[in-house]
Amino acid sequence: MSMVKTPDEIEILREAGRRLAVVLNTVIAEVHPGVSTAVLDRIAHDQIVAGGDKAAFLNYKPYGANRPFPATLCVSVNDEVVHGIPNEHPKILADGDIVGIDIGLIHRGLVVDMAKTVAVGTIDRAAQKLLYTTEEALMCGINAAKGGKRIGDIGAAIESYARPLGYGIVEELGGHGVGHYVHEEPYIPNVGTVGKGPKLLPCMVLAIEPMLNEGTRNIELDSDGYTWKTVDGKRSAHFEHTILITDDVPEILTLF
Numbered sequence: 290m291s292m293v294k295t296p297d298e299i300e301i302l303r304e305a306g307r308r309l310a311v312v313l314n315t316v317i318a319e320v321h322p323g324v325s326t327a328v329l330d331r332i333a334h335d336q337i338v339a340g341g342d343k344a345a346f347l348n349y350k351p352y353g354a355n356r357p358f359p360a361t362l363c364v365s366v367n368d369e370v371v372h373g374i375p376n377e378h379p380k381i382l383a384d385g386d387i388v389g390i391d392i393g394l395i396h397r398g399l400v401v402d403m404a405k406t407v408a409v410g411t412i413d414r415a416a417q418k419l420l421y422t423t424e425e426a427l428m429c430g431i432n433a434a435k436g437g438k439r440i441g442d443i444g445a446a447i448e449s450y451a452r453p454l455g456y457g458i459v460e461e462l463g464g465h466g467v468g469h470y471v472h473e474e475p476y477i478p479n480v481g482t483v484g485k486g487p488k489l490l491p492c493m494v495l496a497i498e499p500m501l502n503e504g505t506r507n508i509e510l511d512s513d514g515y516t517w518k519t520v521d522g523k524r525s526a527h528f529e530h531t532i533l534i535t536d537d538v539p540e541i542l543t544l545f
Contacts, residue, residue: 293492305396306542312336314545322384322410326364326375334361345393345400363391370517370525384410389527402467402496403543404529423526426451426499436491436536444481447499457506464497489534498529
């Protein structure tokens with residue numbers, strides 16, 4: 290499948306993005322101390338199905354995985370970076386936690402993807418700064434993703450913003466093309482060099498997703514085969530949007 294989407298596909302992806310943003314914000318509204326990650330997963334699944342769409346992650350088997358993903362959401366708490374499984378060993382969220390919620394949706398055969406990390410109850414100032422910085426890093430990456438630029442410009446923008454602030458930038462995982470499948474080319478690292486990498490073309494659809502850690506950038510895979518955690522046990526945050534490349538500032542398809 291082409292990395293460049295057709296006008297008809299772009300219209301479908303716009304609608305898919307609007308739908309996904311509504312679902313994610315519905316889930317986020319239910320995040321509070323005492324809620325189970327399994328409950329959040331059920332809410333997301335019910336909302337997607339009620340809209341006539343499909344959960345993109347449920348039963349999806351990414352390259353290298355030894356089994357399909359068993360849930361609608363990826364829910365990652367505190368030191369979990371991404372891809373936490375919410376329904377096999379559900380966690381009860383506590384006041385002061387931060388929780389990353391990653392979700393994908395298939396609408397009329399096309400895929401969009403987004404994520405936010407949010408507070409559970411009242412969080413400390415360090416957690417507030419981590420969330421703010423990671424979301425700002427996402428916007429830096431998005432603003433660098435203009436037609437005619439290069440993939441390296443995206444990672445360079447994220448890196449140049451986040452690294453001076455002392456955060457560990459996860460390098461083993463990154464963004465990706467999206468649309469026909471959950472994961473498509475090109476791969477989009479969250480570090481990079483200006484002017485390097487594949488060229489960004491108008492009508493490409495990308496998922497940009499920085500992951501920042503409070504401590505070391507180093508991560509490790511949990512025994513469940515999906516959940517990535519920080520090696521030092523410090524907290525991590527993750528934000529993601531699906532965007533459409535244009536000749537100017539890209540269009541965010543998953544904006545609420």
